[in-house]
Amino acid sequence: MQERIYLSPPHMSGNEMKYIQEAFDSNWIAPLGTNVDKFEEEICAYVGMEHGLALSSGTAGIHLALKYFDVGPGDYVFCSDLTFAGSCNPILYQYANPVFIDSEPETWNMSPIALEKAFEWAKKENKMPKAVIIVDLYGQSADYDALLPICEHYGVPVIEDAAEALGASYKGKKCGSFGHIGIFSFNGNKIITTSGGGMIVSNDEEAIKKMRFWATQSREPAKHYEHKEVGYNYRMSNICAGIGRGQLEVLDERIMAKEKIRERYKKEFENLPLSLMPISTGNASNYWLSVIKLNNNSSTMIDDIIGELESNNIESRHTWKPMSLQPIFNECLTFTHYYEKSFGNELFLYGVCLPSGSNLSLKMQDMIITKIKGLFK
Numbered sequence: 094m095q096e097r098i099y100l101s102p103p104h105m106s107g108n109e110m111k112y113i114q115e116a117f118d119s120n121w122i123a124p125l126g127t128n129v130d131k132f133e134e135e136i137c138a139y140v141g142m143e144h145g146l147a148l149s150s151g152t153a154g155i156h157l158a159l160k161y162f163d164v165g166p167g168d169y170v171f172c173s174d175l176t177f178a179g180s181c182n183p184i185l186y187q188y189a190n191p192v193f194i195d196s197e198p199e200t201w202n203m204s205p206i207a208l209e210k211a212f213e214w215a216k217k218e219n220k221m222p223k224a225v226i227i228v229d230l231y232g233q234s235a236d237y238d239a240l241l242p243i244c245e246h247y248g249v250p251v252i253e254d255a256a257e258a259l260g261a262s263y264k265g266k267k268c269g270s271f272g273h274i275g276i277f278s279f280n281g282n283k284i285i286t287t288s289g290g291g292m293i294v295s296n297d298e299e300a301i302k303k304m305r306f307w308a309t310q311s312r313e314p315a316k317h318y319e320h321k322e323v324g325y326n327y328r329m330s331n332i333c334a335g336i337g338r339g340q341l342e343v344l345d346e347r348i349m350a351k352e353k354i355r356e357r358y359k360k361e362f363e364n365l366p367l368s369l370m371p372i373s374t375g376n377a378s379n380y381w382l383s384v385i386k387l388n389n390n391s392s393t394m395i396d397d398i399i400g401e402l403e404s405n406n407i408e409s410r411h412t413w414k415p416m417s418l419q420p421i422f423n424e425c426l427t428f429t430h431y432y433e434k435s436f437g438n439e440l441f442l443y444g445v446c447l448p449s450g451s452n453l454s455l456k457m458q459d460m461i462i463t464k465i466k467g468l469f470k
């Protein structure tokens with residue numbers, strides 16, 4: 094059997110070892126160090142933000158951002174429903190209540206209609222959220238021209254979960270720069286990786302300072318160890334940051350490679366009863382994952398596709414299962430795009446993520462395409 098094909102495996106540039114070697118040569122095998130400082134600067138310059146904070150994960154970034162907005166027991170936080178649990182688990186770390194917001198059909202991201210409904214409820218019930226977490230799904234920006242004015246109108250800050258969307262942009266502005274605080278992930282499956290890690294970006298220097306303090310165990314400035322607040326061990330290691338620096342050098346190349354893969358799937362599947370995740374005008378995706386959605390009349394189902402690919406040692410996945418359908422979150426309120434009908438649930442029932450690695454060879458693409466087409470004969 095041929096080697097396993099993964100959804101989005103790591104793809105090294107070859108320059109990572111240079112930065113790791115520098116860390117070894119200076120013996121900065123530690124959290125913090127030159128690579129960490131430089132990686133923060135380089136990501137900020139790329140995204141067009143002033144301040145960065147490199148962390149052990151994207152989830153840690155969301156946790157710190159929630160803490161910065163003073164989210165605590167009994168508070169409410171709005172969050173995209175169709176996402177990975179890393180977006181909203183930190184709401185529970187703070188003993189607050191998530192309220193989930195459905196997707197819209199143009200980009201599959203947070204629906205402005207559903208968001209407005211949620212705010213109307215919150216106003217009526219006197220349960221205004223402390224923050225709104227907006228996810229940029231599968232590498233495509235949410236519709237910020239529609240979403241941000243709603244949040245501004247109600248005076249609630251935005252945390253942009255751009256974990257999947259480094260390098261993508263919306264109307265010429267890079268993802269990660271739309272909220273008061275933006276978050277990236279460098280987990281192994283993301284468009285670039287540090288093996289594991291994350292970053293917060295913001296133009297608010299005070300916010301970054303405060304989160305940096307919490308992320309390093311809240312050590313007060315003193316000669317001895319002095320603590321007045323709870324802290325976390327959330328910093329990125331100097332070795333991991335070295336990997337990140339080597340990866341960032343090839344990010345734009347990775348995006349181009351992934352775009353080609355999406356174009357190929359799109360062309361090859363033209364006559365099948367399915368469509369690719371749409372990309373709306375004004376959006377430049379990073380094409381992190383190519384996702385297909387079967388038409389409701391398709392007799393081939395997603396489990397047929399996933400099973401067929403798996404039997405050929407090819408990984409594919411359902412789209413995210415909406416958070417409101419997860420047992421741990423099923424008591425949480427959800428606001429839908431349509432009247433009493435979740436669009437995200439439909440995406441979960443009919444959507445499949447296909448292998449989209451920037452190192453996916455033409456031969457591998459051929460095989461995936463042939464197997465899928467075969468199911469519709």
Ligand SMILES: *Cc1c(COP(=O)(O)O)cnc(C)c1O
Nearest residue numbers: 150151152177179180256278280
């Ligand atoms: C990967 C991911 C996260 C979590 O990032 P980690 O670095 O794995 O903690 C959060 N939100 C979304 C949307 C993600 O895809």
